[in-house]
Amino acid sequence: MDFETTKAQRAAASTKIVIAGGFGVGKSTLVGAVSEIDPLRTEALVTNESEGVDDLAAVPTKATTTVAMDFGRLTLAEDLVLYLFGTPGQRRFWFMWDDLCRGAIGAIVLVDVARLDESFSPLDYFESKGIPFIVAVNEFDGVPRYPAEEIAAALALPADVPIISLDARDREQAKGALVKITEYALMRLRESLTVNAN
Amino acid sequence: MTPPHEPEDEGYRPRLIRSYTLTAGRTAAKVELAMEATLRLQAGAEAPVLSPSAAQVLEVCDRRSVAEVSALTKMPIGVTRVLLGDLIEQGLVRIQATINDSTSTDERLELIERTLRGLRNY
Numbered sequence: 563m564d565f566e567t568t569k570a571q572r573a574a575a576s577t578k579i580v581i582a583g584g585f586g587v588g589k590s591t592l593v594g595a596v597s598e599i600d601p602l603r604t605e606a607l608v609t610n611e612s613e614g615v616d617d618l619a620a621v622p623t624k625a626t627t628t629v630a631m632d633f634g635r636l637t638l639a640e641d642l643v644l645y646l647f648g649t650p651g652q653r654r655f656w657f658m659w660d661d662l663c664r665g666a667i668g669a670i671v672l673v674d675v676a677r678l679d680e681s682f683s684p685l686d687y688f689e690s691k692g693i694p695f696i697v698a699v700n701e702f703d704g705v706p707r708y709p710a711e712e713i714a715a716a717l718a719l720p721a722d723v724p725i726i727s728l729d730a731r732d733r734e735q736a737k738g739a740l741v742k743i744t745e746y747a748l749m750r751l752r753e754s755l756t757v758n759a760n
Numbered sequence: 761m762t763p764p765h766e767p768e769d770e771g772y773r774p775r776l777i778r779s780y781t782l783t784a785g786r787t788a789a790k791v792e793l794a795m796e797a798t799l800r801l802q803a804g805a806e807a808p809v810l811s812p813s814a815a816q817v818l819e820v821c822d823r824r825s826v827a828e829v830s831a832l833t834k835m836p837i838g839v840t841r842v843l844l845g846d847l848i849e850q851g852l853v854r855i856q857a858t859i860n861d862s863t864s865t866d867e868r869l870e871l872i873e874r875t876l877r878g879l880r881n882y
Contacts, residue, residue, distance in 0.1 A: 639874065
């Protein structure tokens with residue numbers, strides 16, 4: 563490590579927001595709508611037992627598979643890049659989420675109102691880990707629109723969790739969701755400071 | 761910066777996956793490398809003879825994240841981390857700061873505020 567590390571070098575040069583939700587709910591669409599690059603894909607090797615990523619201390623008969631994660635990139639300033647990581651959908655790849663979420667500002671849980679039950683597990687995950695999250699209802703064409711309160715009730719959301727609706731294909735609306743989760747994460751952090759000070 | 765798992769790397773590990781022949785069978789990087797952590801080439805560093813895979817990583821890593829290097833080289837994230845860890849240890853590459861468990865609340869606040877400003881102007 564450098565001994566003459568300046569304050570500028572210590573400041574974080576990159577950060578991330580996680581995009582979660584059920585299979586086919588529009589995670590990759592949202593990432594693609596705001597990313598400055600075509601979304602990229604990275605893969606991790608996984609044993610069939612899903613005990614750990616890249617864990618090869620396995621018996622030779624244990625088969626391996628790969629889990630793919632799509633991500634995008636937004637250059638926010640000369641010295642700051644934001645990455646958006648879509649979570650792998652299947653439940654058996656959940657251990658990857660810890661790697662993806664470590665150090666994240668927060669998460670956007672994309673919801674399809676026709677398949678609300680698919681959002682329960684991601685919501686549980688972020689709640690249990692204390693990671694700030696918002697709910698974004700992806701309004702596909704022709705899907706009936708429900709009031710936010712009804713969706714919040716159906717998802718049993720804690721009262722302070724923001725819920726918005728968006729069209730994941732729309733750049734401005736996708737950007738709005740990113741602003742929302744960042745504002746919410748900031749508010750949560752400030753609140754925790756107030757609590758600790760008292 | 762010493763990771764807790766290093767001693768585990770000493771023992772025999774079956775090389776099930778061809779990718780890991782690129783890392784001499786090692787599966788854990790020597791430094792903590794977040795997916796979003798960005799890399800910078802170390803100015804003035806003279807590159808020793810590198811394996812083709814390490815050279816490939818070195819070629820694409822400047823100003824890119826660990827995840828991007830993995831995507832561009834088509835190497836799994838674990839392999840990429842091991843190779844980048846070696847390049848960092850050799851002084852050829854340095855890693856730029858990200859939020860981690862030791863980040864102070866002030867630094868966290870500052871980062872989220874910068875992100876918010878950037879997003880609003882994006």
